[in-house]
Amino acid sequence: MNSNITQYELKKKKCVVVFFVFFIAILATILTTVGFGAMDIGYRDIVNIIWGKLTNNMTVLEAYPQNEIAVVWDIRLPRILCAFFMGLGLAVSGAVFQSLLRNPLADPYTLGVSGGAAFGASLAIYLGITYGMMFSVVNMAFIFSAMTLFFVIMIAQRGGGLYSTSLIISGIIVSSILSSGVSFLKMLAGENVSAIVFWLMGSLSGSSWNEVMVVGTIIPVSCLIIWCFANDLDVMTLGEDTALSLGINTKRIRLILLVLGAAITASCVAVSGIIGFVGLIVPHMLRFWLTSSNRSLIPLSALLGGFILLVADSVARVVSASGIPVGLLTNLFGGPFFIYIFLKKQKGGSEVE
Secondary structure: OHHHHHHHHHHHHHHHHHHHHHHHHHHHHHHHHHOOOOOOOOHHHHHHHHHHHHHOOHHHHOOOOHHHHHHHHHHHHHHHHHHHHHHHHHHHHHHHHHHHOOOOOOOOOOOOHHHHHHHHHHHHHHHHHHHOOOOOHHHHHHHHHHHHHHHHHHHHHHOOOOOHHHHHHHHHHHHHHHHHHHHHHHHHHHHHHHHHHHHHHOOOOOOOHHHHHHHHHHHHHHHHHHHHOHHHHHHHOOOHHHHHHOOOOHHHHHHHHHHHHHHHHHHHHHHHOOOOOHHHHHHHHHHHHOOOOHHHHHHHHHHHHHHHHHHHHHHHHHHOOOOOOHHHHHHHHHHHHHHHHHHHHHHHHHHHO
C-alpha cells in the first residue's frame, strides 16, 4: 500500500516538474522565434517592443523604427500566439475525445467538426472569388462546425444514444457528405481552386490579432472547464455502468465535453484550416511516457501541444520565404512519429505478456 502511494506521489511530482519545464520552454521559444525571419531582431529589442506596446509606453517605442515594431507586434507575435493556442487546443480536445470515446485513435476531427469548418471556409472562399460576396472565412467555418456537431449529435441520439460507437459512426457519415461538398466546391472553383486547397492545407500565414482574440478566448476558457471535469472523465473511461454506479451523470457530462471539444476544434480549424496529428500524437505520447490521469494529462497535453505547433510553425515560417503550410509539416513528421510510438507501445505490451 505504501509502495503504491509512493509511486503515485513520485508520478505526480514528475508531472509537476515536466509541466514547469514545458512552461519555461514555451516562454523561451516564443522570445526566440519572434526574432527569427528575414529581419533579425535581438531579444532585448523584442522584450522592449512588446513591453512598450503592452504598457503603451511611447518613450520606449520611439527608440525603434516603425517597420521593426510592425514586424514584431503585428506580423510575428500574432502568428506565434495563434500557433501556441491552437496546438494547446488541438491537444486537449484530442485527449478529451480519446477518453470520452474510449478510442486511442480518436482525434479532434473524429466527429466531423473539421469537415464542417472546411466546407464553411471553402464556401466562403468560393463565393468571394466567384461572385464577389465577401463572407468571413473564420465566421463561416465556425458556423458550419457548430451545425455539423448539431447534426452528429442528433443522428447519434436517433441511432442509439451519445455513446462512442454511435458518435463515431455519425461523425463518419457527416464527414463523408461534407467531404463530397468540399470536392464539389473545388470543382466549381476551376482555376481558382488553389485558394481553397491552400486553406485546407492548414496555414497560419495570415494570422492577426483578430484571430488571436478568437483562439485566445474560446480555447483557454473551454480547456479550463474541461479540466474541471477531469476526474469524472477518468471514471467514464472505466465504462458506462461503472460511472453510473458512482453517481456520475454521464449523458450530461458527455454532452458538455463534446460541445467544448468541438468548440475548440472549430475555432482552430476556422482560423488556420486543418492541422493534423497534433491532437492524436500528443495525448498518446504523454499517456505512454507519463500518466493517463486526465487531471494531469489535460494540462500537460495543453503545454506540449502548444509547444509542438509553435516550433513546427516557426520552422515552416523560417525555412521557406513563401511560407510552408504548417499542416503539411505536422502531417509529414506526425505520421512516421505516430508509427514509431505505436510500434514501441506494441513491443512494450508484448514484453509484459
